[in-house]
Amino acid sequence: MTFKKINDHQAELHQPARPNFHVESTTRFNLCAPWYLDLDFRWKPHQHLHERGWFGCFWASYINGPAYKSLYFSGGLSKVESLWMQFCTQAHNDESTVLAHGDDFELTWEEGTHDALFKNFSRMRYAKPLYYGNVDWLVYIMMFKPGNGIRMTHSPSGGTNQAAKTTNPAWDWQFIVPKYEVAQEYSYQARVVLRPSCPREEILAEYEKWTG
Template identity: 30%
Template sequence: MTHRRWLPSPRAFALALAACAGLAVGPPAARAAHPFAAEGITSLTNPAVKYTSPEAHHATLRRGPITAIVVDNEPLDIPECPGHRAGYNGLALLRREGAGGNLFVPSVAGLNFEHIHDGSSASVREEKFEPRKAPMQLRLIDTHTVEVYQPPTPRMRLESCGRYHLLEDGTIEYTFECIPRGATFRNGYLALFWASYIHQPESTNIHFIGQPAEGPDAPRWIEAASPAHGVDSTHPPRGELPRLPHDDDFPLTLVFHRSRYVCVEPWYYGTSHGRAYVQMFRPRDRIWLAQSPSGGGTGNPAWDFQWFIPDPKIGEAYGFTMRAALLATTDRAAIVQATQPHRDALAAASRSAK
């Protein structure tokens, strides 16, 4: 009998090579689009985006009444941000003309990307704050737009790019896109976390429209308080939630300690010295609100959010878009009115994706 050695077809061989390189394979029509698929907005996913890389580790954006200083994770010591600590990427400064100084704790940041994990203790055992430690690069797009790019991180192998774009009225539109580059997520999902450390507000509480997770109560305004770091710390969106298995000894206590509320509308705010800091999300992105009364130190709360990507694939791109506004009012009706156009735009983006 003659034995013939099997050889793969050229196409099969090419697909095998692509899989080894961490690229998504298979006919596009065979896979439904992931609900969090990236839209090709940042330079990570869109090669047509042009940028320059500054020598400095910060970039200043000004538009309308707002000044924002975007930083990578290198330390910074300039008059506007004295003693800014290494690791704290994102917004080192957010200030509104005629409405006080920096909203954030001066040595740290806001809209700060700080955790990547999969619910396992192993994913954060060596480094709880991997985005703070792995090198980052600023990419200047235009006078109102800057990106913070991070190559694949050493442990979780996530490549990412966060775009900070100052809209005409000074509202920040933040778009985050990422690509898993390694099979590091053992529980079937990736979890990412952002923090904003607020400098000495009168109250550490946050306000959102929600309802008890258990029970028939109608949606209403909730003033949510976390009594201690990692207690009643996160408020998921209303509706079906993904399975999020995690280790009992998982050390990031903010992530899985759910409050008794769910968030009905995807936005919330807190107040500080006559101002409101409002964070608004697209319904489609299923963002979880989060908070700590002392995340930035005694009297400095963290007003946070987290995002869970179910069933991620190596080489596929995922993304979300949100907006953050600093308003010169603490009146709820005025906050609702001022943010309505932005919330409508985010909701419309969700509808158009269906």
Template identity: 30%
Template sequence: MNWFAKNVYIFTFVLILLCGTVATSSPDGSADWEKKTSVTITNGDLSVHFRDNSASPKILSGIQSLFNTKGASGFDAYDPGAKGASAGMNFEHIISGHRSRSNKFTPRHRKYDLFQLADKDSVVLVRDRKDSPWDVSSTLTYRVTAPHYIDVEFRCRAHNPSLFGRRRWGIFFFANYMNDVEDVALNFLGIERAGGQEKWIAADAPKGHPDWNRGGTYRHIDAAPLECDKDVDFRLNSWSYDYPRFTRPFYYGRAAHGMVLILMFNKTFSQDDQIRFSLFKFKVPRYPRPAWDFQYVVNKVEKDREYGFKGRLVWKRFVSAQDCLREYEKWQRQATSTENSRMIS
């Protein structure tokens, strides 16, 4: 299936989903979508195990395990110590700026069906609006790409924006519960203060903010803080450090056994949406196992409008900070080339 056909396929499925109908085959009839509880995909150096929500929150959806068979064959990127806190690219929260019991962990409950796509290297998690207390339908697609990449695309629509309160912003929060790491810090290019020069920053989520709880969030250089209602009692993920701030939408973390996890995104900050980086240290220092997380924020939720982002996860041997930057720049060039080809065709 070529790029255009595959994307028409995914777009058509999302439209069918929003209309409340289940799709069983691709529009061109080439292959069925296979509904799965779990799928293991091996491509290039990676072996990746994906799961649906059927056993959540005891066993979380998303990436259940991630191995680089060439770099560190017996070392799972994600925390193997507790099944209820062991996953990667796990859709954990939808959060608003007003007090709501739905601000915590709702994507981990109810149906979140997993399908393997026709190319066999991709899976998609599908969330129907009726299974979301926020009345949000969404898809989260993962593609394992040689030699050591997982490409990700998230799409969502909010069908009742009033559920997000008068402030109307929404955080879509994704977690990576890491196995042992060499250094808990998130490393990104950014500035340490207003007017500062871009440099490499090792951000370790220090104490200081009144809402600090074993971690915190970093925003883009152009982004403002998210404002909450005074009675909000779940501020763990909504507040952010004033500085440092990141300038480019990627970070890396140094894992054990000489490995590195790099996360990169196709967005930074705009009037519509933004990416933010989060680091939490609930197991640190007892265990060197932080959560290297991120947030996709819709700045003002509008009814039935599609929002989303694309990203890439890299799991390979660490070379250098410059090598991590080159990985981001390469992906950015590829994305630009693909978009230009699509527009020409």
């Protein structure tokens, strides 16, 4: 794996295809004023290794002892709802993953494999591919371009912050490709926003401005 600086505001992380998964990936990072980090992730499978046909990538993001462990997103329990939902699981691997409205792809895996966050699903669905959480006086927003197989994931525990006497929640995401082809490139684009806390209207405005 290599990490290189491109210029004062861009860098790139490249992982060549490895013997276990035979997948090559590249992540381009771009810092944008005043408080944005844009991500462009691309991956390419080099062999038909995964006999079930689907492939998934998982990003684990443990947050250092926030007072409020919840994520918030626009969605609901039915396909017509677009309400602000609070997402805070009670235990690891407990209704941990939120799918988009219309994401009906069912992952399959070998029987007897260990439990995992991506195997457990919330009854809630999201309407827009963005979520946010509160950290002190800041709001952390994670947003994605629409239509990219993104799933949101939460866990309440991730090690212990002794000073705050609490745990570090996981505010994660997944990228699922239901059926992949060898040598074809797959990608998604995301934006991280870390800015002073603001009303939800401004969070939605950030998303609409970025997605156009």
